[in-house]
Amino acid sequence: MYLVLVFLWIVFNGQFTVEILLFGMGVSAFIYFFMCRFLDFSPAKDLLMLKEAFLFIWFILDLLVEILKANRQAFRLLMSNRNEIEPVIVHFKTDLKTNTAKVLLADSITLTPGTITVSLEGNELTVHCLDRELAPGLADSSFVHILTRMEELKDKATGGEEKSKA
Numbered sequence: 768m769y770l771v772l773v774f775l776w777i778v779f780n781g782q783f784t785v786e787i788l789l790f791g792m793g794v795s796a797f798i799y800f801f802m803c804r805f806l807d808f809s810p811a812k813d814l815l816m817l818k819e820a821f822l823f824i825w826f827i828l829d830l831l832v833e834i835l836k837a838n839r840q841a842f843r844l845l846m847s848n849r850n851e852i853e854p855v856i857v858h859f860k861t862d863l864k865t866n867t868a869k870v871l872l873a874d875s876i877t878l879t880p881g882t883i884t885v886s887l888e889g890n891e892l893t894v895h896c897l898d899r900e901l902a903p904g905l906a907d908s909s910f911v912h913i914l915t916r917m918e919e920l921k922d923k924a925t926g927g928e929e930k931s932k933a
Contacts, residue, residue: 769799837879853899859906868914
């Protein structure tokens with residue numbers, strides 16, 4: 768957070784000189800000390816936020832790759848000579864603990880072409896797939912693995928304090 772504050776100081780100042788940098792570092796240190804003292808910040812939480820940010824970026828990149836792959840599959844299905852498309856509804860349970868992770872999983876499935884999350888109740892998801900070939904691997908997708916790692920990181924940092932309300 769300290770580096771973010773210094774960066775913001777430089778950006779909002781509009782100029783960059785050694786004096787501005789040193790003064791900004793001092794002001795940022797004071798603000799960071801205040802945040803640690805009164806707003807429940809700490810260097811350990813900053814490290815956790817950095818790790819979470821990398822996992823979230825990895826999640827977004829993986830989502831983009833999956834969207835592209837699903838687009839290709841849906842396009843092939845549309846352009847194929849198959850006369851019948853076989854839509855299917857898939858029910859599966861997830862081991863994700865937090866509601867946030869479950870909703871991210873459901874939304875990620877809906878964002879990929881050819882699949883729509885119809886329902887999320889507790890740990891059970893109901894997904895409609897445009898064709899039977901789009902259904903395999905939903906319960907054990909790369910989304911689930913990344914979200915599980917995010918939950919483990921958060922659980923390790925909080926000592927298991929945060930649990931799902933469901």
